[in-house]
Amino acid sequence: QQQVKQSPQSLIVQKGGIPIINCAYENTAFDYFPWYQQFPGKGPALLIAIRPDVSEKKEGRFTISFNKSAKQFSLHIMDSQPGDSATYFCAGVSSGAGSYQLTFGKGTKLSVIP
Amino acid sequence: NAGVMQNPRHLVRRRGQEARLRCSPMKGHSHVYWYRQLPEEGLKFMVYLQKENIIDESGMPKERFSAEFPKEGPSILRIQQVVRGDSAAYFCASSPRDRGGYTFGSGTRLTVV
Numbered sequence: 001q002q003q004v005k006q007s008p009q010s011l012i013v014q015k016g017g018i019p020i021i022n023c024a025y026e027n028t029a030f031d032y033f034p035w036y037q038q039f040p041g042k043g044p045a046l047l048i049a050i051r052p053d054v055s056e057k058k059e060g061r062f063t064i065s066f067n068k069s070a071k072q073f074s075l076h077i078m079d080s081q082p083g084d085s086a087t088y089f090c091a092g093v094s095s096g097a098g099s100y101q102l103t104f105g106k107g108t109k110l111s112v113i114p
Numbered sequence: 115n116a117g118v119m120q121n122p123r124h125l126v127r128r129r130g131q132e133a134r135l136r137c138s139p140m141k142g143h144s145h146v147y148w149y150r151q152l153p154e155e156g157l158k159f160m161v162y163l164q165k166e167n168i169i170d171e172s173g174m175p176k177e178r179f180s181a182e183f184p185k186e187g188p189s190i191l192r193i194q195q196v197v198r199g200d201s202a203a204y205f206c207a208s209s210p211r212d213r214g215g216y217t218f219g220s221g222t223r224l225t226v227v
Contacts, residue, residue, distance in 0.1 A: 100216075
């Protein structure tokens with residue numbers, strides 16, 4: 001059972017565009033939603049995260065929008081740059097559970113072309 | 115301040131051999147998590163350990179896989195009698211507490227031939 005569904009699988013945008021990556025979750029116990037950025041040959045790195053008591057969080061060019069009633073959240077990258085080309089993963093976690101395990105989406109491979 | 119160190123970076127094993135993957139957490143981190151990433155897939159949780167204790171192994175396959183985090187030394191993920199389906203990237207993450215603050219290592223890419 002896939003608890004976090006992520007789309008699209010891949011995305012190509014031109015430099016300066018605003019790629020949007022969407023995620024939907026099923027587990028209502030999730031109370032923390034991080035996004036990770038992964039470059040080839042590297043481990044995932046935390047990019048930005050949100051809790052469901054806020055509808056939007058912005059850090060630099062990265063914005064998360066959160067819709068608790070729809071159980072959906074999305075990542076927007078403003079003024080995208082070729083250096084943003086990477087695979088992006090959304091995740092959910094239940095911080096009240098016994099272990100802080102992340103449930104990841106399958107990832108979105110973003111290519112930003114000059 | 116070194117990050118999470120995983121070695122080897124690449125490991126090739128023949129079917130039936132054993133694979134040992136090592137993870138040294140960041141200094142001051144006593145919580146270690148192992149994840150597996152299959153091609154074109156997201157990371158899947160395997161096991162959560164604190165020093166000398168397995169806290170949650172709900173994601174570990176029931177056979178051939180084991181993990182430890184001894185009082186001294188790195189955490190070890192051990193896969194006995196490897197099969198082709200074990201080929202994947204294995205990532206370790208460490209944190210200073212049991213509620214987040216994850217830092218991932220660069221992973222070990224296991225190839226079973």
